[in-house]
Amino acid sequence: MRVKKAVFPVAGLGTRFLPATKAMAKEMLTVVDKPIIQYAVEEAFDAGIEQIIFVTGRGKKALEDHFDRSYELETTLKSKGKTDLLHMLQDLVPRTGTIVYTRQHDPLGLGHAIWCARDIVGDEPFAVLLADDMIQTPGKPVLAEMVEKFDRFRASIAAVMEVEKDQTDKYGILDAVSLEEDIVKIKDMVEKPDPEDAPSNLAIVGRYILTPKIWDYLGRKQAGAGGEIQLTDAMKGLLTEQPIFGYKFKGTRFDCGDKVGFQMANLAFSLERPEMRGKLLDFIKTIKS
Template identity: 55%
Template sequence: MHDKVTKAIFPVAGLGTRFLPATKSVPKEIMTLVDRPLVQYAIDEARAAGITDFIFVTSRGKSALENYFDHAPMLERELEEKGKDELLKVLKSTYMESGEVAYLRQHRAHGLGHAVWCARRLIADEPFAVILPDDVIAAGRPCLQQMVEAHAETGGNMVAAMEVPHDQVSSYGILDVNGERDRVLSVRGMVEKPKPAEAPSNLAVIGRYILTPSILRNLERIEAGAGGEIQLTDAIAADISAGNPVHGYRFEGERFDCGSKAGFLQATVAFALARDDLRDDLLRYIQDTVIVPKAAQ
């Protein structure tokens, strides 16, 4: 068995410009997917995987994100006085206790690799997870939990992987693999945002990682890559070149890209349909506004 993963980095410094004007005053990470902020889905997934230390890499204008995890005594009292016990339970599930969460500033937008590097002093010499809240994964067993269990057997670095259409590979880090066993992929190379004709596969890296401290040392040395940013993919590829093990994990579940408007809307519909209290009304609406008019054409 390998070292247990107990720390997770959440890079949340992005400006969310694709969701303007909403993100002018509201951090993208606390925009609600049905009735929970995006970041809450990521936190719940991390907790299910055994994460106990939560590290947020933020930027100016993210104070609302920090406030979201704080206690709300006045609201608690109001809910208690009105006997709204279920809502009170939901409220308390959003709290982060003192010492459980840390916030760091990324002062310059230098990419995902740079954001992870900003947390180096809080990681020390142990494996850690990285979770991108934009990637919401609906799964019976949370994605990071699947990965942590697999990582206990493999050690090394591990990235979540899924197949994407070949014409979309230029939007992702892409894996070059030489074998697969029980959903674990043996990775011999990675390339960030390749042209479709040059991509080694259509296996894309999705926003879940379990990494070793050597990745942080690699981030100290590598130069800016695709898009003029410090790419996390390049740091992982450097570990492969050094002979350190890197695995992909073909997770079970459906991933939604909530960094895009279309993906956010798709996730909203999918998560609402999974709710007993919302399914019937939403299905009726879809039938009345989409299915019936289309059939009449």
């Protein structure tokens, strides 16, 4: 079966960005001139995803409005002859029925957020994208590459990268063996281990393709690290029945849930814009000391 659906867990409160996120969804923070969530949605559609499933919480109305029509604004742009901006806004809005919303009423962790989408996804493989993880790649977006890998292996797959040894307590860390230059086969995984206990420095980041068997393990709602229902624990259970692979992507990952990572993403993606690059580089030279 093709991977046609993607789950976006977007119920988080974004407390690390207060006060900016007091009245605005953290996924609506902008990198250059687009909200973080838009980059992730575009990546999903570029990978052939046909249905986006947002798992939301309170205070996410701006996110929903962003992917809806704004007739007043469109009428104003049309009357002023700003056709480029008008077309850009209209292109933001997917076909009716392409985006589905469901609620995570209790903040019980990533695994629980994904479980909230179970009835919408159904009995088919699906992708999960964490919008906070922005990945700048020299070629195809990460999820598009992962879909191709899934078509080969017909098994769950996660995006993975090497992290500093002293950072393992921030990630799901793998015990894995290399199969190909960019593919590892996962033997075990540990959620946020202390550096001295980590089996490696190979970490899972926010892109997954999962088989529907994962619902059996998420549905047990077993609390793990931090007292939350962790996706890593469900994947550990899945490993007892099915193989799981890791895709070592080429590119740079920015943690936009962190203030420093967010600023780094803004700079990196701004430098990709020809109309901005020269001025930014000149400015950087003046402050580099």
